[in-house]
């Protein structure tokens with residue numbers, strides 16, 4: 001699968017999920033948190049600050065292919081990541097999505113910003129158009145910097161949560 005990351009670097013990998021897990025593809029800011037069976041990272045392609053992905057380390061498609069223990073591990077990571085986003089004042093709500101048509105299990109945590117509601121219907125059907133809009137219009141040095149800073153803050157928040 002060919003693609004271009006946020007920074008404009010071309011990549012060509014068999015599976016983006018496996019490439020991120022194997023660290024042959026590094027998402028912007030690096031992996032945010034790694035657990036036994038999952039990684040949490042920023043979306044490598046779409047320049048929307050805080051667009052997070054939880055990917056399984058195994059190349060599987062569906063939550064039904066996780067063991068019950070892994071399912072618990074997954075929901076804990078999801079809960080921690082979503083809760084950590086409460087620290088960012090400009091994120092009001094998030095869409096949490098997992099599509100089984102993708103070859104590699106990954107779960108989206110997509111923050112909603114005011115500009116999205118200004119330009120698009122506040123609806124599930126707007127998600128792809130929002131991503132396309134972001135890829136075509138929002139790439140800038142500032143957003144790269146903001147995302148890297150965001151990733152660092154989130155990594156810190158999640159490590160603090162863990163030590164509580």
Ligand SMILES: [Zn+2]
Pocket residue numbers: 015016017018019058059060103104
């Ligand atoms: Zn894979």
